[in-house]
Amino acid sequence: MGGLRLERVRNKVLRGVDLCVEQGQMLVLVGPSGAGKTSLLKVIAGLMPHKGRVWFGSRDVTALSPHRRRVGMLFQELALFPHLSVMGNVIMGLRGGGVPRGKRRSLAMELLEMVGIAPLAMRSPAELSGGERQRVALARALACQPRILLLDEPFSSLDGETAGRLRALVMRLHRQLGMTSVVVTHRVDHAVAMAEQVGVVRSGTVVELGPPQRVLGGYVPS
Amino acid sequence: MLALGLVVMGVVVVVGAMVGFLSPAQLVGTLGEAETLFALRMSLWSSALGAGWAVALGVPAGYFLARRSFWGKQLVEGIVDLPLVMPPLVAGMGLVLVFGASGVGRALARAGIEVAFSPLGVVVAQGFVALFVVVRVAKAAFEAVEPIYEAAAQTLGLSPGRVFLWVTLPMAGRGLLSAAVLGWARAMGEFGATLMLAGATRGYTETLPMAVFLNISSGRPEVAVGCGLVLLGLGAGLLVLLRAGAGSVGGGERWVGSGLRG
Numbered sequence: 001m002g003g004l005r006l007e008r009v010r011n012k013v014l015r016g017v018d019l020c021v022e023q024g025q026m027l028v029l030v031g032p033s034g035a036g037k038t039s040l041l042k043v044i045a046g047l048m049p050h051k052g053r054v055w056f057g058s059r060d061v062t063a064l065s066p067h068r069r070r071v072g073m074l075f076q077e078l079a080l081f082p083h084l085s086v087m088g089n090v091i092m093g094l095r096g097g098g099v100p101r102g103k104r105r106s107l108a109m110e111l112l113e114m115v116g117i118a119p120l121a122m123r124s125p126a127e128l129s130g131g132e133r134q135r136v137a138l139a140r141a142l143a144c145q146p147r148i149l150l151l152d153e154p155f156s157s158l159d160g161e162t163a164g165r166l167r168a169l170v171m172r173l174h175r176q177l178g179m180t181s182v183v184v185t186h187r188v189d190h191a192v193a194m195a196e197q198v199g200v201v202r203s204g205t206v207v208e209l210g211p212p213q214r215v216l217g218g219y220v221p222s
Numbered sequence: 223m224l225a226l227g228l229v230v231m232g233v234v235v236v237v238g239a240m241v242g243f244l245s246p247a248q249l250v251g252t253l254g255e256a257e258t259l260f261a262l263r264m265s266l267w268s269s270a271l272g273a274g275w276a277v278a279l280g281v282p283a284g285y286f287l288a289r290r291s292f293w294g295k296q297l298v299e300g301i302v303d304l305p306l307v308m309p310p311l312v313a314g315m316g317l318v319l320v321f322g323a324s325g326v327g328r329a330l331a332r333a334g335i336e337v338a339f340s341p342l343g344v345v346v347a348q349g350f351v352a353l354f355v356v357v358r359v360a361k362a363a364f365e366a367v368e369p370i371y372e373a374a375a376q377t378l379g380l381s382p383g384r385v386f387l388w389v390t391l392p393m394a395g396r397g398l399l400s401a402a403v404l405g406w407a408r409a410m411g412e413f414g415a416t417l418m419l420a421g422a423t424r425g426y427t428e429t430l431p432m433a434v435f436l437n438i439s440s441g442r443p444e445v446a447v448g449c450g451l452v453l454l455g456l457g458a459g460l461l462v463l464l465r466a467g468a469g470s471v472g473g474g475e476r477w478v479g480s481g482l483r484g
Contacts, residue, residue, distance in 0.1 A: 047373050066376040067385075079374035083392045092388065096379030144379045 002057020009052035015204040031201035072146030080125040093143025131162040252448030261433035272348030273406035284360025314418025343420030348409035356405040363397020
């Protein structure tokens with residue numbers, strides 16, 4: 001399946017980004033607001049026009065539309081469909097992933113159990129807490145069986161304890177499912193806890209890329 | 223508070239004047255008249271067809287305006303908005319010039335389709351006037367759906383067509399229902415453009431507004447008022463439909479209980 005590679009990606013926000021993430025690796029992008037971190041995720045998902053090339057493994061996906069890329073994305077705004085229940089949101093991902101109708105309900109329940117919110121399956125997203133909504137969005141992103149998982153500020157609106165629990169869940173799922181993941185955060189502590197690779201984004205380009213010990217230096221506990 | 227009181231009083235006085243004009247026996251008599259019944263039937267089917275083609279054309283046009291950027295978009299929006307401020311009588315005059323004895327009208331007549339001074343003309347005129355209301359309201363309904371929901375659906379593997387059907391359409395549902403009902407109400411009450419294009423022929427192109435006009439002109443005010451009250455009742459019915467729809471379609475609750483059919 002392979003990892004992820006970006007070659008000289010540029011547009012109105014990004015200024016020539018080269019990036020490589022190995023299969024099954026978690027890359028965490030850090031940097032100040034407006035640096036271009038979210039734009040990078042949108043480029044990978046096919047949601048933002050750009051020049052340069054994007055590769056998933058050995059396949060050039062630059063010209064591929066978003067619905068053909070099999071990328072699971074957790075948006076910072078979450079974007080849970082308000083007209084559907086929690087289960088309806090997850091089933092939408094399963095539909096997109098081409099799961100046959102007869103298997104969707106049981107698979108949706110499995111995914112909701114995996115993220116720990118199965119009892120809330122029939123609730124409306126509006127009735128859930130911030131952490132619960134994040135879990136729904138995560139289950140929905142996983143439902144389309146993505147080869148690459150993109151998480152945009154996944155813990156930004158959560159209190160410390162909830163963020164810690166969800167972070168552990170994301171890391172466990174990432175390892176368990178063997179996906180290539182790219183996480184955007186402005187919090188160095190999350191980057192230190194999660195990353196196998198860290199990229200520092202500044203002014204529309206990746207200025208530094210490497211293991212957290214080297215890139216984040218003094219932030220990493222010995 | 224005083225202003226609101228005056229507004230409410232204005233509506234009550236105007237409607238009350240019509241209701242008080244007829245005794246209950248006169249009202250029942252005029253409602254049972256063949257002319258009133260013809261006008262009611264004509265209004266119902268012509269406005270349904272007129273609003274139908276206005277919705278069929280106006281909803282996709284509204285979607286396109288809400289979601290696409292293109293060169294000259296502001297000009298196009300100005301053109302689409304112009305009929306909203308155009309007096310219907312003037313719009314009707316334009317329609318007569320298009321569908322009359324020259325140009326498109328002549329070509330259609332050769333194919334056996336008569337638009338001017340025919341019931342088809344009623345449908346065309348009503349639909350034309352309703353169309354721009356539908357486009358405007360549908361555009362606002364689609365604009366109210368944040369594009370991020372469509373982006374999220376795309377990343378889940380849904381094709382643009384499925385995104386439209388399963389995400390955009392249900393989320394814009396309440397606004398689109400408003401567009402359809404307002405378009406229908408506009409078509410039902412249409413007079414000026416219909417008069418110009420379809421004429422006011424008793425028992426042929428006679429909608430309810432036309433019946434009001436014809437009977438006031440020919441000295442039968444009780445029939446005119448009877449038709450006016452029927453029109454008012456239909457309008458009130460559409461208003462109730464609009465309010466009932468606002469509480470259900472796209473509101474979420476209806477879908478939430480059942481999840482989404484697997």
